[in-house]
Amino acid sequence: MDTATDEMNLKINITEDGPAARTLAITIPAEVVDERIEASYGNLQNQAQMRGFRKGKAPRHLLRKRFGQDVINETRGQLIMGAYQQAIQQNELRVVGDPDFPDELMEKPLEEGKEFSFEVSIEVAPEFDLPALENVAIKKPIFEIDESHVDNEMKQLAFRFGTPENIKKDFQPLDRLIGRASVDVEDHDGVFFETDKTLVVVPDVEDEGKGPVLGLLLEDLGERLEGAAIGSDIVFETVGPPAHERSELRDKKITINFHVTDCERITPLETETLVTTFGLEDEAMLRERLKLEIENRRDQEQRAAEREQVFEYLLDNTTLALPQKISEAQVARTIERQRMDLLYRGDNPEQVEKQLAEMRDQTQEQAINRLKLLFIMDKVARHFDIEVSDQEVNGRIAMMAQQRGERPDAVRTELQKTGGLQEVARQIMEHKAADRIVDQADVTEVPAADWNKEATEKAEKRKSGAGKKAASKKAAKKKTAKKAAKKTAGKAESKKKTTKKTK
Template sequence: MQVTETLNDGLKRGYEITVTAAELDAKVDEKLAEAQPEIEMKGFRKGKVPMALLKKQFGQRLLGEAMQEAVDEAMSEHFEKTGDRPALQPAVEMVDGENWKEGDDVKVNMTYEALPEIEEPDLSTIKLERMVVKPDEAAVTEALESLAENAQDFENRDEGAKAEDGDQVVVDFVGKVDGEPFEGGAAEDYPLVLGSGSFIPGFEEQLVGVKAGDELAVEVTFPEDYGAENLKGKPAVFDCTVKEVKAPKAAEIDDELAKKYGAEDLDALKAQISERLEAEYAGAARAVLKRGLLDKLDEVVKFDLPPSLVEAEAKQIAHQLWHEENPEVQDHNHGEVEPTDEHNRLAERRVRLGLLLAEIGRKAEVEVTDAEMTQAIMNQARQYPGQERQFFEFIQQNQEMQQQLRAPIFEDKVVDHVLEQADVAEKEVSKDDLQKAIEAMDEE
C-alpha cells in the first residue's frame, strides 16, 4: 500500500492511495479464510470446501468489500502517522474507476482540510468581571404585585356601569347559523373576560359598553380555519343577555395569596421570589460574562481556518437570518441565500471560537456525561407532551440530533473550565446595569 502526497496548500491536503492487486487478493483470501469454517456446499462437509472453489464462487462478491476495507485502513494509518485531523469527512474518489478491472491496482484520491494547530492561550492572563445583582425590596414587591394581578378576582361594578376592556361580563347566549341554533353554541352564566381573545374574533369587542340587563345580538363570522367543518366561514348571530358586569380586582398581597402559590405564608413566598430573582440575575450575568470571555479569546487567538467550515457556517447564518426576516416562509423551497461579508465575518468568529473551545475541551478531557445527555433529552421531550417516549426513541436513533443536544452542554462545560483558570472579579451592580449589558449584547 502506497500513499503519495499530491496537495499541501495551507490546510488543504491531497493524497493518492495505491492498493496493489496482490494486496487486494490477499485481503479477499483473508476474508474467505475467516468464513471457510462456516460454509457448506454440496459435495463437501461444512468447513471443508476448498479455497480455490470458494474464491471462484465468492471472490468477486468480496472484492468490493475488500477494496473498501483496504482504503479505510490506509486512511486510518495515514491519519495516525501524520496526526492530521480532517475538518470534515475526507473526499475519496477512485482514479479511472470506469476502466478498472479485476487484477488492476486500485488508486484513489483523498482530499480534505486539516484542522489547524491551535496554541492554547495562557488563560490566567484573561481578566473579566462577573456582574452580581442582589434582589432588592422593590424587585420583590414588583414580582408580588405581578402575582397578585395574575391571581385577580372580579367584583360587581356599580349598577348601570358600562363594561370596559378587561372587565368580566357574565352572559347567557344562544348562537344561530341561518336562523338555526348549532351544537355547542349556547351557554348560561358564562364568565367572559373582554379582551381575552377566547371567543371568535369580533365577539368580545361588541360587548364593550354593555350594562347588566342588556340584551343584544352579536354578529360575527366564523374563521375559515375554524375547527368545526360545518361552521367554517359561516356568518352567525349570538343572542346575548348580560347578567353581570364585573371589574378586575387584584388579589391582596397577604398570606392567602402566598398559599395560592404553594407557599406557607407571605414571608415564605417573598423568600422564594428572592431566590428565583437571584437565579435569574445569575443566569443573565453568566451570559454577559460568557460573551465577554468569547470576545477576549477572539482577540488573543489567531490561526488559519478551514475554508469549508467557514463557508458552511456562513451559509447557515445567512439562511437562518433570511428566515427570521421572512417568517411567513415556513419551508426551505426558496432560492439560495448568498452570505454577505458580515455573515462571513461572523462565521469566521464562530468557527475560530468553536475550534478553540473544542481543543481546550479535548486537552482538558471535558466530557458530556450520560446523565447530562438524559437531562437534556428530558428537557426537550417536555415540549411534546404525551409523546415523550417516541421523542426519546427518535433521539436514540439520530446521531445528528444527539450532537445538537451535546454541543451546547460541552461548550458550557468548557467555558466553566476556562473561567476557573481566568482572573474573574465580582462586581455588584444594579438590575438596570445588568439589563443594559444584556441589551448591549443583543444589539451586537
C-alpha cells in the first residue's frame, strides 16, 4: 500500500508481517532533506556565537566546518521522528507500544541532494468484530444490609483510626513490620532492587498465612515471620508470577532479604472516642452514617458484578489475536487499572496491594484475557462514542478520597506523581461503556448467597484448570528432560562400547 503525506510528500509502504505487526518503509524526498538541513543551519546561525563575529553573523561555511556533523545528526533525528509520526497519522494506525527502529539507523548517512529512506517495525491494535451488545444475560446479586455489616464496619473504622504502638517482638496478626529489603533475581547480576521502607503486614487468621511482600504474594509469609523481632533478618523466597508486568521477574527465582527495623501494632479506638472523632452526637448517628456508606458501596459492588459479567461475555464472544511483542507498559496498565478500580470501591491501600499481589499470581491465560479486555473495551467505547470530561475525573477522585478518608487534592497529587490520572479517566471510560451494555441487558435478580456460591465455583474451576495446565507442562518438561538424559546416556554407552572395540 503506497500513500503520500501532504506536508512532507513522503512515500510510505506498509507491509503486514502478521495479524498486528506492520513494517513501514518511509522515503523522505531529497528536497525535504535539503530544506530541513538548511533550516537547521539557519537556526544555528541565528544562535551561534563565534569568535570574531557578532551573534547571527558567522559565515555559513565556518558553521559547516565546526558544527556540520552535529547539525546532520540533529536533523536526521528530527526527520525520522517527524516522518514516522506523519506516517502513523496519515494511515490512522493505532500503535501499541514503542516503535522498533533499526539500531544502525542513527548512523545512516544524511546527505544534501539525496533522499533518505528507513524502515520501522510497529505493532498495532488488533482488528476484530464485537459481538451483539444488546440483551446480554446479566445476573444482579441482591443483598440487604443488616447490623452485622455495620458492626464489621465499626471494627474496621476503629482499627483505621486506632493508636499505633511500637512493638519489639511477639508479633500478632495485622502488626505492621517496616524495614530494609534487597531483592535478588535469578540470572540478574547484582541486587535487582532495594529500599529502606518496606512494609510487611502479618497475615490475618483468615488469610491462612498468605500475604504480599513488595507486590509478590507469598504463601508462607506467616510461617516466615514466626519468632521474628526487631533486628531480625528474614529471607523470603518465591518464583516470579508468569504474568508479572516486569518480564525479567517472570518464572524467575526471587530472594527477598528483609531486615526488620520497626514494628507497630494498632490499638482500635473505643466507640465513644470514634464517635467524637467524627464529630457526631452518639453511636446511633455513627451507625446510621456507616449504614448509608455501606449501602452506597453495596450499590457499587452490584454494578461492579454486572460489569464483570459484561467483561466475561465480551471475552467469551470476541476473537482477537494479541500483538506478539505486547509491551510491559500494556501489562502494567492492566495492573494499574485494577488498582484504580479497587480504590474506587473503597478498599484501603493495604487491601489493594494484597489483591494486586494475588492478581500478579494469576495464570498466563488470565493475564492474556486482561490484556484482550483493554482492546475490547476501547472498541466498545468508540462504538458508543464514549467521552470522559475533566468534571467526571474530578468527581471520581473526590469519591476515592472520601472512601480513603483523605483530601481530594492529596489524592490528585498522588495520582499525578504515579501517572494514575490517565488510568482514572480510562476506568471511567470503561465503566461508562460497560454500563451502556448493562442498561440494555436482560437482567435477572439473584440472592447474594447464590451469586457468591457461583462466583466461588468459577474461581475454583479456573484455579483447577490452571493447576492441570501447569502440571501437564511440568510433566512434559520432565518427560523431555528424561528423554534427553536417556539419549545422552545412550551416546555415552555407545562411546564406551566403541572404545572397547578400538582396544
